[in-house]
Amino acid sequence: MSEVDVMEALYHAYVAAIVGGLALWWIALRVGGHEVARASVHSALVHGPEMVGLAIAAALAIGLRSGGRGGPLVVEAPDVRLVLLSPLDRGVALRGPALRLLRFGAAWGAGAGAVVGVLASRRLGGHWPVWGVSGALVGALVVDAALGAAMVVSGLRLRRQMAGALALVALAWSGVDLALARATSPMSLLGQAAFWPLRWSPSGLGGVAFAVLAVVLGVVLAGGTSVEASERRASLAGQLRFAVTLRDLRSVILLRRQLAQESPRERPWLGAHRSPRHRSGRRFVLWRRGWQGLLRFPLTRLVRLVLLGAAAGAAGVGTWRGTTPLVLAAGLALYVAGLDVIEPVAESVDRPTLLDAYPLERGSVLVGLLAAPAAAMLAVGIVGAATAVAIAGGGTKALAVAAVLVIPASMAGLAGATVSTVQGPPALFSDSDLLLPPEAVGAKVAIRTLWPPLVATAGMLPLLAARSTPALPASSAVSATIPVLLLVGGVAIWARHREAIHRAFKEAMGGAGTKA
Amino acid sequence: MTPAPAEPALRAADLTKSYGSLVALEPLDLTVPAGQRLVLLGHNGSGKTTFIKMAAGLLEPTSGTVWVEGERAGSLDARSLLSYVPDEPVLYDDLSVLEHIEFTCRLHDCEDWEDRAARLLEELGLSSRAEDLPSRFSRGMRQKTSIVLALVRPFAVLIVDEPFVGLDPPGREAFVNLMEEAAEGGATVVVATHQLDYAATADRCVALRDGAVVYDGAPGKVELPSLIG
Numbered sequence: 001m002s003e004v005d006v007m008e009a010l011y012h013a014y015v016a017a018i019v020g021g022l023a024l025w026w027i028a029l030r031v032g033g034h035e036v037a038r039a040s041v042h043s044a045l046v047h048g049p050e051m052v053g054l055a056i057a058a059a060l061a062i063g064l065r066s067g068g069r070g071g072p073l074v075v076e077a078p079d080v081r082l083v084l085l086s087p088l089d090r091g092v093a094l095r096g097p098a099l100r101l102l103r104f105g106a107a108w109g110a111g112a113g114a115v116v117g118v119l120a121s122r123r124l125g126g127h128w129p130v131w132g133v134s135g136a137l138v139g140a141l142v143v144d145a146a147l148g149a150a151m152v153v154s155g156l157r158l159r160r161q162m163a164g165a166l167a168l169v170a171l172a173w174s175g176v177d178l179a180l181a182r183a184t185s186p187m188s189l190l191g192q193a194a195f196w197p198l199r200w201s202p203s204g205l206g207g208v209a210f211a212v213l214a215v216v217l218g219v220v221l222a223g224g225t226s227v228e229a230s231e232r233r234a235s236l237a238g239q240l241r242f243a244v245t246l247r248d249l250r251s252v253i254l255l256r257r258q259l260a261q262e263s264p265r266e267r268p269w270l271g272a273h274r275s276p277r278h279r280s281g282r283r284f285v286l287w288r289r290g291w292q293g294l295l296r297f298p299l300t301r302l303v304r305l306v307l308l309g310a311a312a313g314a315a316g317v318g319t320w321r322g323t324t325p326l327v328l329a330a331g332l333a334l335y336v337a338g339l340d341v342i343e344p345v346a347e348s349v350d351r352p353t354l355l356d357a358y359p360l361e362r363g364s365v366l367v368g369l370l371a372a373p374a375a376a377m378l379a380v381g382i383v384g385a386a387t388a389v390a391i392a393g394g395g396t397k398a399l400a401v402a403a404v405l406v407i408p409a410s411m412a413g414l415a416g417a418t419v420s421t422v423q424g425p426p427a428l429f430s431d432s433d434l435l436l437p438p439e440a441v442g443a444k445v446a447i448r449t450l451w452p453p454l455v456a457t458a459g460m461l462p463l464l465a466a467r468s469t470p471a472l473p474a475s476s477a478v479s480a481t482i483p484v485l486l487l488v489g490g491v492a493i494w495a496r497h498r499e500a501i502h503r504a505f506k507e508a509m510g511g512a513g514t515k516a
Numbered sequence: 517m518t519p520a521p522a523e524p525a526l527r528a529a530d531l532t533k534s535y536g537s538l539v540a541l542e543p544l545d546l547t548v549p550a551g552q553r554l555v556l557l558g559h560n561g562s563g564k565t566t567f568i569k570m571a572a573g574l575l576e577p578t579s580g581t582v583w584v585e586g587e588r589a590g591s592l593d594a595r596s597l598l599s600y601v602p603d604e605p606v607l608y609d610d611l612s613v614l615e616h617i618e619f620t621c622r623l624h625d626c627e628d629w630e631d632r633a634a635r636l637l638e639e640l641g642l643s644s645r646a647e648d649l650p651s652r653f654s655r656g657m658r659q660k661t662s663i664v665l666a667l668v669r670p671f672a673v674l675i676v677d678e679p680f681v682g683l684d685p686p687g688r689e690a691f692v693n694l695m696e697e698a699a700e701g702g703a704t705v706v707v708a709t710h711q712l713d714y715a716a717t718a719d720r721c722v723a724l725r726d727g728a729v730v731y732d733g734a735p736g737k738v739e740l741p742s743l744i745g
Binding site for chain 2: 343347360
């Protein structure tokens with residue numbers, strides 16, 4: 001467990017370099033957008049480090065919370081039983097997995113940071129290789145600092161509440177820095193390092209030192225991680241890897257929630273003790289069932305939905321200002337939010353034994369269950385619109401475009417999630433695949449995987465339409481809303497009649513089997 | 517409860533199920549008259565659950581058909597007529613026991629279900645946990661919740677797969693009494709079990725071995741342990 005395989009490390013670096021290099025190359029070539037005005041560069045220098053610091057604090061908060069639940073290390077189940085329960089020093093036993101995780105985090109953090117750095121160079125000016133290297137450095141440090149912080153918390157076995165409180169302190173400190181435009185927290189100092197290509201500030205070294213300290217402490221303290229947490233995570237992580245291999249997104253979501261110990265609330269936020277007496281019949285039963293599920297969302301999921309809405313709004317503003325690829329970020333944020341709010345539908349899809357026992361067509365139950373998530377998704381869309389208007393500094397034009405976008409963007413996010421949830425995981429062995437050439441099966445798999453996020457991203461098309469006609473942005477956005485809503489309606493019709501279509505197809509093929 | 521229908525409660529004709537080369541159920545012809553208490557016996561893998569799932573409409577036959585009071589298994593009418601307790605409790609993670617009951621009853625358009633629900637919860641010892649999430653229950657309590665959901669709505673045929681697994685003795689006794697009550701009310705009760713003492717009380721016993729019927733008759737006329745040996 002504690003051995004560090006040099007060849008494996010080199011291989012990871014090699015893969016990361018290829019992936020990162022390709023991403024950099026693509027983005028450097030494709031990103032639209034022009035260099036911003038000098039005033040905007042000045043503004044970025046004044047507020048940028050603190051804004052980046054807040055994002056770093058968010059990453060750190062995620063790490064601290066993960067540590068509170070026994071993360072981030074995942075040890076194989078046999079290693080838990082045979083190695084961690086042996087008389088071997090656990091610090092020594094866990095050093096290898098800790099270093100492996102840090103290497104992996106650094107590679108991916110560096111890749112993501114380099115991409116962001118190159119993107120920044122296109123907007124803020126400067127040499128893109130310098131931005132790329134600086135972004136890679138900060139990205140690697142941020143991810144590893146978060147992992148290190150998590151290892152410190154789990155190694156010291158701090159309680160979840162304590163870890164949560166530390167996360168709040170980190171966020172609040174960075175928030176205050178942003179409000180006062182002063183870098184005092186280690187996260188804001190690291191944010192200064194992110195802007196080194198524009199302005200060298202030695203205090204950024206303080207942020208770097210903080211990140212390195214978190215990593216070193218994490219490695220030293222990792223041996224204190226609870227065996228109970230290690231065993232739980234070992235079992236779940238094994239299943240999670242298997243689900244990822246099968247591209248079973250729903251299982252990935254459920255297992256990730258179990259890893260994060262994110263369960264429904266024992267009592268709903270509202271209406272816990274209302275008697276069901278005198279309420280009968282099928283009217284509104286699916287609407288009500290949807291809300292019963294949504295009202296049991298844990299606080300973390302509600303916060304995540306708000307943050308995803310805000311992220312979509314912020315990415316929308318970036319798109320509006322010329323960074324076109326951010327439209328994908330906005331679409332993905334809404335897709336992930338959709339996957340969260342669609343939980344009442346997913347609960348039913350997961351349980352065909354119950355679903356097929358009701359005296360209603362499966363499709364009509366699923367579409368009926370979508371009503372409450374649609375209302376919740378609208379709320380996410382409103383959060384996004386409000387965030388966008390706030391970032392854009394208000395104004396009638398921004399308000400009008402944001403208001404038009406709420407319905408198509410949020411409904412497309414839900415539609416993407418609906419496709420993903422209702423279609424379920426890909427079949428391991430499909431009769432129809434046997435008739436297709438391997439290339440066609442590969443294309444089918446790719447389309448199946450990419451289609452849901454593409455549907456979600458289509459909801460942002462009105463924004464691109466609005467951007468292309470600066471004189472009348474709102475009316476262009478309204479026109480572009482129509483095809484998006486048609487797409488959303490098409491998804492609803494597909495969900496409603498999918499079973500009948502499959503049944504008819506199967507009967508035509510003369511096959512029989514289990515119900516999907 | 518209701519007058520006996522002209523059609524048998526359950527009828528399987530030339531029913532088979534295969535998974536590739538594995539035959540889970542040989543051609544099966546079975547007619548269960550209304551009001552009968554039938555026990556399905558057989559060792560693990562004999563085909564009991566396969567038959568039950570096809571009757572419940574959860575599994576499509578490779579060939580043949582199952583009818584529930586003349587309605588094709590899995591059709592909307594058949595779903596209204598048949599209530600099923602699976603071998604493994606299947607419950608939502610985000611609904612309380614009471615919310616499960618309400619959702620089930622309203623989907624089945626039941627009226628005046630509250631008193632019946634209260635009685636079932638009381639008899640199975642769940643009254644004090646009605647507001648709780650079954651996802652946090654033990655296996656036995658989840659099984660009891662599953663039983664309540666099956667019994668709280670009207671049905672003509674009750675199919676139960678391995679009902680006693682995980683149940684404590686009072687829960688087992690309560691469930692046996694509730695099934696007896698349902699049968700006395702005119703319902704047809706089909707139970708797959710390994711509990712020979714329960715099988716001995718049934719009207720009829722059908723034993724399966726390797727997907728084929730090896731005995732069909734009264735339980736008193738055969739050495740029951742030999743059927744699952």
